[in-house]
Amino acid sequence: MSSGDTLVEVKDLKVEFDVREGIIKAVDGLSLTVKRGRTLGVIGESGCGKSMTARAILNMVPKPGKITGGEILYYRQVGGNGKPLITDVINITKLDPDGELIRQIRGGEIGMIFQEPMSSLTPVYTAGTHINEAVTLHRLIPIRKVGDQLVETIQAHRKVSKQEAREIAIEMLRKVGIPKPEQRVDAYPHQLSGGQRQRVMIAVALSCEPKMLIADEPTTALDVSIEAQILDLMRELQETVDMAIMFITHNLGVIAEMAEEIVVMYMGKQVEQASAVELFYEPQHPYTRALLQSIPHVGKKSRQRLASIAGMVPDPFHLPPGCVFHPRCSSFMPGKCDVIVPGWKQIGPNHWVRCLLYEEV
């Protein structure tokens, strides 16, 4: 991999929440690389830190959370159009979260789509931040026309007149498959169906031609037929605009379809990383294996029981010692796994795992 392919590099990222009961390590020493034009998948169960990683990349970890360690390097290419391409390296964690530069990157160069655009309002934000954020961060404001919201985003990041922005908005709505975009541009969010709202969100996210799209559970709230439409649309658009995607989900079917490379997370740590094919066909970490066995496969009928992972996700204030997965692990080695913290070990050309089975201890 030449460094020219790298778009975003996360190194040893730590995100912590300092709450009354103690400190939650939401992300604990995560490292990953997003390459230009490629799709990186992140899977894990709720609370594993996958969404926090996404927010950290945009330097918008909600309070009382804080990025407490590591760096996020954004390889920003400037120039082009005859001028030589220069790559600026920006450390996103060092930027002022309300500064000019991060606001250009957020929404303009790195776009984001959330799970359900209308219901993803977070109680920890004030109304003011909500509206500010919506303009740069693609939330639909219920009381305003979708077209106006699109136009505003386009104008915030591209030097165009209002009329031109409106035309781009209509074109974007057409691209994402909204019927009669000339009329729909004046619709309010509640007049659209869930699938259409998600399409509008994709239109908003893509209207600035970002270099990278962070999609956090973008289809989880949608029906399968609409989900299929949205996934197809994202892939189509990715081909035409050469955009990297970081696809976050808990759905193994969706990730198999979308991602080229997959990171598996558990309790704030990445436990395995490999190409999609290798991860699904030769999973190495006991957690990945158990996860893959615990889902029913459509088409393969068996009245057998599903292999389930024993126990449940540990309390984040009382993490088990050693490997955090050991109390639920089928390959638990007493005296080792509950004592030694496993390291991040490369076991193949493109395969990493965090497990003592692959370490000599």
Added chain:
Amino acid sequence: MVAEPSPQDNILLDVRGLKKYFPIQRGLLRRTVGYVKAVDDVTFFVREGETLGLVGESGCGKTTAGRTIIRLYEPTAGSALFKTRLLSPDGSPQMVDLLKADKQQLKLLRQEIAMIFQDPINSLNPRMSVSDIIAEPLVIHGRGKGPEVEEIIVNLLERVGLRPEHMRRYPHEFSGGQRQRIGIARALALNPRLVICDEPVSALDVSIQAQTLNLLQDLQADFNLSYIFVAHDLSVVQHVSDRVAVMYVGKIVEMADAEELYINPLHPYTEALMSAVPKPDPLYKSERIVMQGDVADPSNPPPGCYFHPRCRYAVDICSKQTPEFRELRPDHFVACHRAEELQLRGV
């Protein structure tokens, strides 16, 4: 027209022509200007000890169908015959219509039909302790008191994989998967014979989903339970169901043995729905049938077959006549004009 179950089948529940219309009221006088046909002439049956999966997209009426059978909603039309021994003086089994049962009968019958809800947070009263939650149905139906009830609760908790000391705690002290287990224990308190599971695992994480599905399967074997399993996740439904009914805009479009339905679908909607499920296999070449447009509006459905505007096989007749729900192969029912001639693809 109706799915005629043969007499040797052990039919526990036989639903025919079930309709539930919700009125749309407008204006100062709340005049009814139309109806949302949430469940529109639905016919199916459940055999003893089996699981019938009910799948469909959001708003297709699968939840409403489940709730109307147990009379959480008053039905608009139809019948739902339920086999019970509770109402006959000599304890012999007879078929009783749940939809016509009076209040007293219904109270008796509801001991035999239980429900498990999707959202384990909102379906448990946060001010009640676990033991109060599970004891409530026992108290309402006058089954024992004091130590007797406590013994039943302890047994139930152990059966669903919780510990007896959990009974003094409150719902917020539990994780999502554990709350769902409390809901399951409550449902089983009265030894029901039919359990309506409404999206019981869709709010749970993957690893917890598997535990809960396994638990439901074990309980079914132990207590000879019948399930109506309402869900939108086709792979989960296939895994747990003996037979599956597919709903679209208030109607069942296809019903068959689970394996048969997934391998040899007869309705274009079933085919498209199954092709849309993302397969957990990165090498799988997806040949997805993308359904155009959105699900039809149940207050103003299109004429003829409700699916025809999105159907890639639609011909003239599809927009004019409502297709009949008929048994095309043994135990395989379908409502499509072209079911005989189409060669559809399964998974």
